[in-house]
Amino acid sequence: MRILATDLDGTFLGGSDRARTALTRHFGESPDRTLLYVTGRSSRSVTELVRRGKLPRPDAMICDVGSYVATADGNPVQGEVMEHIRATWGDRGERVRSAFAGLTGLRLQPDFGPFRVSYYFDSTAELAEAHATADALGCDGLVSDNLYFDVLPRGVNKGTTLARLMREWGVAPESVLVAGDTLNDLAMLAAGFPAVVVANAEPALLAQLPPSDRILRASAPGCDGILEALRSRGVEVSDV
Ligand SMILES: [Mg+2]
Known part of the structure; x- marks a missing residue:
């Protein structure tokens, strides 16, 4: 699992600072792993959080509920995925x-x-x-x-855009962990990737999740729930 594709509010921005730091070191500061934000926020809002030190700099981000793919600097990523959205x-x-x-x-x-x-x-x-x-x-x-x-x-959401981007990058689904907490995460949680729903999830999301061995319902909130999912799959993440 070399890519963390995570929602922000309630998910990567949730849980303990300690868990967030551990995930940042594991995914954000390692050249062979990728930290990908998948958020309802605009790219401007995310880059502002990064600038203020509230979030680590990601490798890339899917913003606007799947309708914008951006670099860490907030510039659109040129390619088939953005072309499809634009068209x-x-x-x-x-x-x-x-x-x-x-x-x-x-x-x-x-x-x-x-x-x-x-x-x-x-x-x-x-x-x-x-x-x-x-x-x-x-x-x-x-x-x-x-x-x-x-x-x-039509047809554009966090799930379809993540799936298209992973195909464009040539990434196997098993290399990705998806994490989320509200209904706009449902499409990516159910897109066929290994996934974790954090403990503070919206009840309406829990009610609509399809039964699947791929989707873990964590007992811990936010980043602690993401860590729980990684460790339950045998991924070693160092404590901080
Ligand atoms: Mg959220």
Whole structure:
């Protein structure tokens, strides 16, 4: 297992500093291992966290719920994966904004990348209508953490983008450990890679996880849960 493909909030940003440091040394500071963030945050938000020392510098990142692949500096990674995202999204940004402007209970988020449109929702939102509106525009609607409604290019999510990127890199699924905690992680947790759901996971995610020997439900939160998964698979990670 030489690649850690991890969600950030609640996952790599969760658990103890001690566990995060151990994972950083193992994946982030080793030339033959790879630390890959797979997050709902924008690349700007991640690079800001790295700049402030809240996160180690990754090798690469999948941002914006799978709709943007970036270098550690936040620049788009040129290649088939980004080409697919760009072509699938087309010019839908403005059309999504105007179609969603009339829906109640949805508020535009302040910061997201160029190939999605993202909202917060509250209890007054009609999610079925929001999903139907996204669908009519040729997009996917995705709810996560009982808070976020993302409008994404059809078929693009954390799982499909990670799978495409790993194929492009020529990586076997068994070389990857996927880690997550909320519903927008479901697609990558169920994408056929070895995976861990950390203990602080959203109940709705736990309810929708398919039964699979590949997916460990950790007893520890955040980074401690990731360490638990690695060690249960015989990967030696040094303590700090
Ligand atoms: Mg999360």
